[in-house]
Amino acid sequence: MLYRRPRLMIAALRGGSGKTLVSLGLIAAWRRHHGIRVAPFKKGPDYIDAGWLSLAAGEPCYNLDPFLMSADEIVESFVGRSGACDISVIEGNRGLYDGLDAQGSCSSAELAKLLKVPVVLVVDATKVTRTTAALVLGCQRLDPEVRVSGVIVNRVAGSRHERVVREAIEGSCGVPVLGVIPKEGVNFFPERHMGLVPPQEHGELQAAVAHVAERIREGVDLDGLREVADRADPLGWVPSSGRERNRLQGRAQVTIGIVRDAAFQFYYPENLEALEKQGAAVKFIDSFQCEVLPPVDALYIGGGFPETHLNGLTTNKGLRDSIGQAVEEGLPVYAECGGLMFLSRGIHHQGGFYPMCGVFPCDVVLERRPQGHGYAILECVGENPFVPAGRLIRGHEFHYSKVVDLSPDVPLVFRVQKGHGIVKGWDGLCYKNCLGGYTHIHAVGNGFWAEALVRTAERYRRGDKTDEITRRKGGVHYMGQAIEHNIIS
Structure with missing residues (x-):
């Protein structure tokens, strides 16, 4: 054609x-x-x-x-x-x-x-x-x-x-x-x-x-x-075969919350469309106006500029606390860059400390120079809710922030073949059903991503709130064995 x-x-x-x-x-x-x-x-x-x-x-x-x-x-x-x-x-x-x-x-x-x-x-x-x-x-x-x-x-x-x-x-x-x-x-x-x-x-x-x-x-x-x-x-060109529609037959619709506002604005429309094609309804959440996390079956927190909106994010303690509680209860969460920062204990900036959601046991510091900039290739080497072990992911990163004071009990699940990540050579923190990293991915080149997020949301909606790591490893709170603790600095 x-x-x-x-x-x-x-x-x-x-x-x-x-x-x-x-x-x-x-x-x-x-x-x-x-x-x-x-x-x-x-x-x-x-x-x-x-x-x-x-x-x-x-x-x-x-x-x-x-x-x-x-x-x-x-x-x-x-x-x-x-x-x-x-x-x-x-x-x-x-x-x-x-x-x-x-x-x-x-x-x-x-x-x-x-x-x-x-x-x-x-x-x-x-x-x-x-x-x-x-x-x-x-x-x-x-x-x-x-x-x-x-x-x-x-x-x-x-x-x-x-x-x-x-x-x-x-x-x-x-x-x-x-x-x-x-x-x-x-x-x-x-x-x-x-x-x-x-x-x-x-x-x-x-x-x-x-x-x-x-x-x-x-x-x-x-x-x-x-x-x-x-x-x-x-x-x-060759038109698509429509196989995506066949996979959706018999699926119950789930709701995926998207934190989108002036602080979190980096979302490819293809990513949101991919979630909808997998049968999800997307619900936009304003991190300044929404005082408590609404009922959702999964949460997607993209990148953006949380560092320019720290007072507003810190003031809304109700939303931050409710996100932390939902993660403890097994809510699937996928976070990129600014989303990772939001899920940390807090952000250090210009002499102040601004509390965030406290999901990940680490702080974030803003630097004057880029800490990661360019294309990234990640190899999944650890258990997590969304990416199968052994899969290569192509993405990109651009961040002036860096993670500090990261607990050595938390492994990183992606080995970085190209790029920087959270610490040099590693990206991706996982806690229960929550995965956060500095790398942004694009759904067109990572077709598994939307299906994995929706599938995890479906299990959560059915009432199975056990985290993926416990499901696979039999009761491990953080995922599996920590990977080379000495890489964390």
């Missing part, structure tokens, strides 16, 4: 060139001024940029990543999640050819070739003129299979600067300059340690999106970009 829908990728020569603002401005301008329904995608493991793209499109933004997903999984996800829209826009990450190695493995360029997507390069013209043409020409020639179909020039100083850059690129590279964006006097999109300030914390969402949409409408050839997208080559 051939997929023929319009699509393009907004890429750049490096990070910080402005491709996120161009992408969300383009999406918003098409939607607001042309009535075009856009399916937004983000290349790479990203929550914040994806949140802005979703806001601009009024549609969920999905992630595509050649490290986290197989080629077939990427194509299936892209085709299945873009067919209802008029056009798809994929925002690349970092430089077009930047990947895991000198060959550019898992780069935006490799994704563009896989999905047969025309590429529009965003070029930062700060303090440069004709050299922009050399940079574009290099991108064209490094891999001729990558279709560089246009250029948008960002941060242009004036009309003369624009004329020289435009003539140089179009004359030497044979591709059109489809947009020129002047230097910005007002910054509607401030940044902090993990990139743009998330939409949940911005405060002027609509004004920011309206501003960048207007700048793109004024400076970019929207019709020309639509023509580029229309020229995408047909993409061959």
Whole structure:
């Protein structure tokens, strides 16, 4: 079956060139001024940029990543999640050819070739003129299979600067300059340690999106970009067989609580959809407003910025205590990064200590430099409720916090083959039916995850509240034997 829908990728020569603002401005301008329904995608493991793209499109933004997903999984996800829209826009990450190695493995360029997507390069013209043409020409020639179909020039100083850059690129590279964006006097999109300030914390969402949409409408050839997208080559794909539906027959629906608010906001929409496809109903829980944990059959606490909301989290003692009690009673809980921090004894930050849920016997400290940053590969070597022993998990981590004062009685269940983890080389704390770690996973590339969480929730709903480790090991409170206690520092 051939997929023929319009699509393009907004890429750049490096990070910080402005491709996120161009992408969300383009999406918003098409939607607001042309009535075009856009399916937004983000290349790479990203929550914040994806949140802005979703806001601009009024549609969920999905992630595509050649490290986290197989080629077939990427194509299936892209085709299945873009067919209802008029056009798809994929925002690349970092430089077009930047990947895991000198060959550019898992780069935006490799994704563009896989999905047969025309590429529009965003070029930062700060303090440069004709050299922009050399940079574009290099991108064209490094891999001729990558279709560089246009250029948008960002941060242009004036009309003369624009004329020289435009003539140089179009004359030497044979591709059109489809947009020129002047230097910005007002910054509607401030940044902090993990990139743009998330939409949940911005405060002027609509004004920011309206501003960048207007700048793109004024400076970019929207019709020309639509023509580029229309020229995408047909993409061959094989539709799913529908086997997922068959597995759900006879299942009772369970409710999985999702702690989602300004402190916990890092959730891939694919992860939530995967839980629903497995028969779960998701119930969103606000960690500031909800005074006690509502009736749920499992709990999912994603990442986010608990460190910027410590007073609010500490004040809501009722929710923290009820989560701790529910864990003691066997509630299945899966926590990533910020969720791990929330389940600790407490967080040390700027001279203060902020009590958290106290599920895991450890504290968390915020540092000034990243403690883990990049892709991760984990090998499951210990018992836990959700991941079978021996399975490899691909994920990613990005955290400025670190775990300290961890009790030596608690083993870590994942051996880290790539990445950092809780302590160097190890990730994943498990207590009863609660598993927490620094690694984020994506459901598209880890198909077992949603089924395992829902299956554990079903057992809990039936009244079997015995933790998985006791079930398998015959009464061990913490899981099994501690793994090499001397690794814990």
